[in-house]
Amino acid sequence: MIEIPKQLKGPNGFPNFIHLAWTQALNLPQPTPVQYDIARWLANGPDRQVTMAFRGVGKSFLASALVVYSLLLDPSLNIMVVSASRDRADDFSGFCFMMMHRLGALTAGMLPSEDQRSSKIKFDVREAPPGHAPSVFSLGINSQLSGQRADIIIADDVSTSANSVSQVMREKIHTATREFTSILKPGGGRIIYLGTPHTEQDLLHGLPERGFTTRIWPAEVPPKALQIKQGSNLAPMIREQIQDGATVGTPTDPQRFDEDELELKKLEGRSYYAMQFLLDHSLSDQDRYCLKINHLIVDDLDKERCYQHYVYAQDPDLRWTDLHNVGFNGDYFHRPFKREGEMVKYQVIVMSIDPSGKGRDETSYSVVAHQAGTLFVLDNGGEVGGFEEPVLRKLAQVAKKYKVNAILVESNFGMGMFSNLLKPILISEGWPCSIEEVRQHRNKMVRICDTLEPLVGNRKLVFDKGVIERDWSSTQHYPPDKRVSYTLMHQFSRATRKPMLRHDDRLDSLAMACHYWVESVAIDAQRSLAKFRKRQVDKQLKEYLKVAPGQLIIGGGKSKGTSWIRTR
Numbered sequence: 001m002i003e004i005p006k007q008l009k010g011p012n013g014f015p016n017f018i019h020l021a022w023t024q025a026l027n028l029p030q031p032t033p034v035q036y037d038i039a040r041w042l043a044n045g046p047d048r049q050v051t052m053a054f055r056g057v058g059k060s061f062l063a064s065a066l067v068v069y070s071l072l073l074d075p076s077l078n079i080m081v082v083s084a085s086r087d088r089a090d091d092f093s094g095f096c097f098m099m100m101h102r103l104g105a106l107t108a109g110m111l112p113s114e115d116q117r118s119s120k121i122k123f124d125v126r127e128a129p130p131g132h133a134p135s136v137f138s139l140g141i142n143s144q145l146s147g148q149r150a151d152i153i154i155a156d157d158v159s160t161s162a163n164s165v166s167q168v169m170r171e172k173i174h175t176a177t178r179e180f181t182s183i184l185k186p187g188g189g190r191i192i193y194l195g196t197p198h199t200e201q202d203l204l205h206g207l208p209e210r211g212f213t214t215r216i217w218p219a220e221v222p223p224k225a226l227q228i229k230q231g232s233n234l235a236p237m238i239r240e241q242i243q244d245g246a247t248v249g250t251p252t253d254p255q256r257f258d259e260d261e262l263e264l265k266k267l268e269g270r271s272y273y274a275m276q277f278l279l280d281h282s283l284s285d286q287d288r289y290c291l292k293i294n295h296l297i298v299d300d301l302d303k304e305r306c307y308q309h310y311v312y313a314q315d316p317d318l319r320w321t322d323l324h325n326v327g328f329n330g331d332y333f334h335r336p337f338k339r340e341g342e343m344v345k346y347q348v349i350v351m352s353i354d355p356s357g358k359g360r361d362e363t364s365y366s367v368v369a370h371q372a373g374t375l376f377v378l379d380n381g382g383e384v385g386g387f388e389e390p391v392l393r394k395l396a397q398v399a400k401k402y403k404v405n406a407i408l409v410e411s412n413f414g415m416g417m418f419s420n421l422l423k424p425i426l427i428s429e430g431w432p433c434s435i436e437e438v439r440q441h442r443n444k445m446v447r448i449c450d451t452l453e454p455l456v457g458n459r460k461l462v463f464d465k466g467v468i469e470r471d472w473s474s475t476q477h478y479p480p481d482k483r484v485s486y487t488l489m490h491q492f493s494r495a496t497r498k499p500m501l502r503h504d505d506r507l508d509s510l511a512m513a514c515h516y517w518v519e520s521v522a523i524d525a526q527r528s529l530a531k532f533r534k535r536q537v538d539k540q541l542k543e544y545l546k547v548a549p550g551q552l553i554i555g556g557g558k559s560k561g562t563s564w565i566r567t568r
Helices: 013-025 033-044 059-073 086-102 167-177 203-210 224-233 236-243 259-266 270-276 283-288 389-401 417-428 444-457 465-473 488-493 505-515 525-547
Strands: 048-053 079-083 136-140 152-156 190-195 213-217 297-299 305-311 338-345 348-354 362-371 374-384 406-410 434-438 461-464 551-554 564-567
Touching (some): 033 048, 048 203, 059 190, 079 086, 086 152, 190 203, 213 224, 259 270, 305 374, 362 389, 362 505, 374 465, 374 505, 389 417, 406 417, 417 434, 444 461, 461 465, 488 505
Parallel strands (some): 048 190, 048 213, 348 406, 406 434
Antiparallel strands (some): 348 362, 362 374
């Protein structure tokens, strides 16, 4: 039986334990005040808790220490560690195993015996009672969770930027984590989530609705508006700092990140810093985004013809369930409720190109057709590079495929050089269409939003389903943590009038093509449909007269009270 020093018992037992672990086992400096505060919360907080702290504070180290500490107090416990990937979870449990070895005499009696499990994937402590479940075992969030049993579940970063970029992927994570309650042994147990939000729709944001209590430690004193939003979730020690006169922007843990280091973090981007270091996870941010995926009509479009009118309805039965969705929670692509009129040829098809120079940006393009006030997005994509022949040839082939009438080229970069290079390639591909130079003067994001928002809001923009399918597949060659930012639908759904997107090339080319039609969109598609219906009536009457010849009397005649009568 291990004799536990009295300093490791009670409310301050775990803070004292991490002091030993940091200084004796891990050769780290003494824990910071924020780390001590998180330790008290982890050990003494509610059984359903969420720890949200700025990136780099050491949440995983603290949770690993909690595992060893909990088993030191009660060797009969079974603890399950879950992370986004199996490898990440295995590293967590392996770190716990290493810590037990390095804490010397204090934990020497915990090390497994020869006949017990002793790998980093799963291991027992020496005094653990025999059982199917190890003392500590690790799983990825997509592993087989059902059938497991545990007293404590630690979910460490189960959602990441790579596994939660689409709504379908996020729903899978939500479904998997709901299994946790069934895994706990009868009589209670604890579920502890740790993480820093990776997206606006991170799993951590919805946990309070499932009975979890959240505590938040930002890297600096947050703005007053954010203080109000975070409310009682803001760690008491941060609120005390504010009451003692700490101003907005003051580092909350200067031993970990001082002002200079936080300034360097801010260079990663305002939205990144707000999410990762201020823990600004307010879903009201969605209101800033002016373009809504839910307002789009997505259909299997023909590349030469369309129906005269498309009727929109946001109906669950009309959702496309097989499309990769990188929008917000609750965003869905919808089929049209109705297609009215006959199939007619597009009036004009244009292709817009936004050339790229060197660097991470793409040379992006969009193909947009116009018919009776409605715009049809037939293609959109991006190619790494700018003036290279393979890129130019690919663009020429796209123009030929859709038989575009004109190509619009952004001339701000290169001063017309791109057009001159593209012309001979178009000729060699057998599609020498006209090229028009377009020069932009207004702020890019303001111009994009001003062009697209009215079209989307008035349901004047119809996407081909293939555009959405290719949008995701065409970015798979980028690193996993960056590919979503290259997609059109990510750029579309996160567009604001302030420049906040990492990449906006595909969205910019779409706006350029749509702006070409801004005046034409004023045409009322309903008026066009009414003319079509009138032509149909006239056509039917003519057909009727062919099969039923006779004398037509208009306005009554021999049979008063009727408009049309047939006489012999």
